[in-house]
Amino acid sequence: MKTNKLFKPSRLAISVAAIFSMNSFTGIAQETPDAAEDKGLETITVTAQKRIQNLQEVPIAVSAFSGDEMSEAVIKDMYDLQTSVPALGAFQSQSATNSSFSIRGVGTSSQNFGLESSVGLYVDGVYRARQNSMINNLVDVEAVEVLRGPQGTLFGKNTPSGAILVRTVKPSHDGEDGFVEATVGNYGLVNFSGAASMSAIEDVLAFRITAFGSQRDGIVDDVNLGDNKLNDRDRWGARLQALYTPTDELEIRFIADYSEIDEICCAAPVQLSNLQATEIPGKFGSDAVLPGLGGTVFAGGDAFYDREVALSFLPVSTMEDKGLSMEINYEIDNNYSITAISAYRNFESFDDTDTDFTDADLFGTKNDASQSSFSQEIRLDYTSEKLNYILGLYYFSQDLDLDYSLYTDTLFNPFFMSSFQGALDPLLAGIDGVSALTGGAIAPSAEAAPMGTGFDHIAEQDHESYAIFGQFDYKLTDALTLTAGLRYTDESKDLSTVFSENLPDGSEFPTFFSAIGDPAAPVPGTLIYGAGVAGAMLAAVGAGQMSPFDPNFLGAIAPFQTLGWGFQALGATTASRADINETLEDDQITGTVKLSYQVDRDTMVYASYGTGYKSGGTNTDRIREGFEPIFDAETSSSFEVGLKKDFIEQNLRINAAAHYTTVDDFQANTFTGNGFNLQNAGDYEISGFELESSWFPTDSIEVNLAYAYVNAEYKSFERGNCWVAYSWHTGITDPGQESADPANPNPYCNRSGDRPAGEPENQLMLKLKKEFYLSENIFSYVQVEYSYTGDMVLDGSNDPYATQDSYNLVNLRWYMNLEEYDTDIILWGRNVFDEEYINRTNFNTPLQEGKLNAYVSEPVTYGITFKKRF
Known part of the structure; x- marks a missing residue:
């Protein structure tokens, strides 16, 4: 191994499967000194398939970060990851309690209570059922891994598109892994975090406590309520762990965690006004009457990036997330070991949002939701020279409760x-x-x-899931390995939604x-x-x-x-509808098969096939007649071929993969201005290519490149959503509209051949890093990170007005390590050129046809971070 101190930090970075190598990683990467000295590129050992393996010999595509990497990059939460991980989408929409994740073009909106995630989300091996629980700060984390492709065998709940795995730092006995960290930045940013381990009984019992807090002003002004009010940060949390190792063979880990979010979120300025139709002279919309109601009209267009809104009240968005887990690892002998993970989690959220998105007192929504779950996983692991296998059982149950109300105001x-x-x-x-x-x-x-009318619904769901799974690796020859696995999943859901329409005088709701x-x-x-x-x-x-x-x-x-005679005619949002009482029973067999061939010591090729699955449910929103409130399970099948290659003399690593995925009954969800239409989309097809490389031209320079191409479209989607804004402004009928009667069109349109919302075809990331010493005891580096995101449609209807052009982001970082004090100082800037773009989604403004609002992206942010280790 090279001992040049100047080179050591960058080697440490890639020793934990640095971001731009398409590597398999689900545990702590470890260096193998002899191989590193021989090859010049580190040999990384990982546990992507639940056992220690050489990263370059594992046939899985995944990007991974160590905790140190994330700390140095000032990655605050999951949303920051998408500028570093190809084919990953992560964004926030209506409130802090609504977040969405996608991988390789397959994702799930969190806007509907009845949906499960297409991306599996795990912390310390425990499945997180609600996507929103993952958006909190990433503190005291050992590693984060993003696995691409269906995860239908080994990881907790079955998921169609991939998984995000977070592993936190364990307690230790040496007491040398503690730290305190503080960050200050523009918009009043103040972050603090810290962690420390304590040995209670030497080599037997250790504890670790972690805490964090985050405060920041908003990045969006309200013209009436003040500057920098919306999209603020107000978060805190703590984690307490105990690690008990009474023998060399037995390890028991307890984790208790609690976190809160209380934020004013989320701002959605006007993207397109309907004051007057763009192509139809004399046609006026709701913005023409807003001034008469005391409302403020925004022009939209370039004015969207002024980051200004006008609301009747600031939105409330709160979350409380807590849980307990226990992981037992017991090594039976040299071949067998057993792992058991038990967990209980509780998640509660509350939103109160001005959902007319104007400062006229029109209407708002309240959303009070809670989720509690219990999960149990047991795995038996066998390891030998030629054969390795894992057998496991998994149980998951959850109770979901939602109390939702849309209420009318004075105007x-x-x-x-x-x-x-x-x-x-x-x-x-x-x-x-x-x-x-x-x-x-x-x-x-x-x-x-x-005013004072409430359109309410109460939704409840009891959910149980059982699974049995197994996977093995068998060396057919010294160079050729067969991997195969199967998982049987049984799902049961009792679903109930009770809708009510409540007039202020208590009279019966009219339905004329x-x-x-x-x-x-x-x-x-x-x-x-x-x-x-x-x-x-x-x-x-x-x-x-x-x-x-x-x-x-x-x-x-x-x-x-009759009081309220207009509501039924206004649209699905204010119309009566029947209650839902359903029981869904489903089972599915999924799995994977892979062949990997070690061409030589530095070259591995593989081919794999895998399937994934997530269960169906009910649409808990008020939807138009003609849409089915029950949606079926979503299943996926994916083929992938890959190459992992090290060029030793050039200190270059190149990994590539090509994939083809089909999704049957894709659960598509789009807001129309009159509720979310959640439907099975038929056949959804994705093909793509990913290239990732790491190059060390000198001992002090590092270059990383990643590119992802994702071609995704609906092959068949006959009952999707129709254009709204474009048709209103131009009078042009959606070509997907197949009704022969123009006076009575269908509420749905054929979206076959269209692109999914929020998914770019092209993503490129480039990182350049130069290391040097400022003095004998001050190691330093400067780093430039560039990311390109291609154009995308922002709406599932592919409305021509709902598009986002390609955009470029640049992050800068100057890192200094004061070796004498074991302290890091980081000067950082994100989106330093203040690129303006829409944050992956827009929507038809509720009950204001022809008007579009969209969610803002982060502007230029900068600051300084101090981290002291002890």
Whole structure:
């Protein structure tokens, strides 16, 4: 091994499977000194398949970070990983409690209570059922690994697209792994963290305590409520561990953790205004009436990047996450060992959001959710010279509870009436006139959409999952290894959603009208048609041709005399719907088979096939008629071929993989402005290529490159969402609309051949690092990180107005290690050129057709970090 002190830190970095090598890694990487001296590139031992193996000999594609790497890179949470890991998507949307992850184009929105994640999320071997629980700060972490491709055999819950594994630092007896760390930066950023181990009984019992806190101002202004208010940081948490090793063969690890988030999140400025249609002169939308309601109108377009919003109140977003786990590892003999992991987790969240996204008092939503789960995993591991295998059992149960309400505010009724531009005013005034003339014998008109109305639902889910799994490696020859595994999963869900519509006076909710309809071609049963009939009869009464007490006249005006008559016609969000009571039973066999061939000491090629699965559920949102509230399980199949190659003389490592994946019954979820439409999309196809390399041209220079190409599209998706904004602004009908009746279109469109939302085809990452000594005792390096993200569609309907062009991000870092004091000082900047882009998603503004809002990305941030080890 090289002993040049100048070179040692960079070698340490790649010894834990540095970011840009497509390596397999699920445990602590370890150097093998003899091999490193011989090859010039480290031999890394990893546990990607639950046992120690040479990283370059494991047929799995994964990017990994050590805790030190993340600390030096000032990676705060999971969202920061996506600028470093190819084919990974991680973003936040409506609130801090809504986060989404995807790998190789396959992901899951967290916006629906009934969905499970397509990406398996694990901390210390424990499955995290709610994606939101993973967004907290990454502190005192030993390693984070991102496994790409279906994980249908070994890892906890079965998942179709990949897994993110987090392993925290264990307690130790030597007492030399403690630290304190502090970061200050712009926007008032203040982070602190620390950890320390204590030996209670030498070599037998050790404890470790970890704590962190994070505060930061927001990055978005509210024109009425103040600057830097939204998207702030307010987090804290702690973890307490005990490690008991009474013998050399037995290890028991206890972990208790607790964390809280209480943030003002998330800001969604106007991307596209509907003040006036872009292509239809004289067509005006809700932004034209907002000023009359005291609201602020934003132009959209480039003004989106002014990071300004106007809300009636600041959103509330809180989370509480806690859990207990115990891991037992027992080495039976030289061949057999057993592992058991038991865990209980509880997750609670609450949101109160101004979901009209304006400062007019129109409507808001409250979302109070909780989840508790228990999991148990038992594995038997056998290791020998030619054969290794793992057999395991897995059990998972969870209870989910959701209490959701959309409520109308003081200005909702005039907002609703303004959408008719006064067309209904004569009818209502006429009814009021008839009421006055009859001395009140005929009732006056009633408010169409009164304030204080609640559209509520309570959802409950009891979920149990059982699995039995096994995987083996067998050396067919010294160079050729066969890996194969199977997993049987049994899923059971009892699902209940109770919907209610509650008028402020407690009266029965009216259901007269099914839709507002087209004024040019009114359809019977719609509001426009009903208003036309009532108006015609009112004219006849006024002309003396009909008695005001005529039953036909009274029947025609009765809906408009009933409180809340406009809600049913407004859309799915405010319409009544049937309750859901379902029991889902499903089972699935998934697995993998791999052949790996060690061409020579420095070259390995492999081919693999794997399958993944996640269960179905119910759509807990109010959705339009024509959409099925029950969705089926999602399954995936993936082929992959890969190469792992070291060029010893050049100190160059190149790893590459090509993959082809099909997903059946992909669970697609898109917001239309009137609720989330969650449907099985039929066939979803992804093909791609990944290239990752590490090169050390000199002892003090490191170059890392990663590229991912992901070509994803719906091969068949016949009942997807339709364009909203583009059709409103241009009058052009979505070409996927297959209804032959333009006055009564289907609520869905054919999306076959379209791209999924938020998934770029191309991603490129480049890292350049130069090491040097400032003095004899101060090691230093400077690093430039560049990432390119290709263009993408932001909406599942592929609306032409819902797109994001490609963008480039640059991060800078100057690292200094004061060896005498064992202290790091890091000057850092992220997105240093303040690139402006939409954070992977936009949406049709609720109940404001033709208007788009989108979520902001992080601006330029910079600061300084101090870390003292002891």
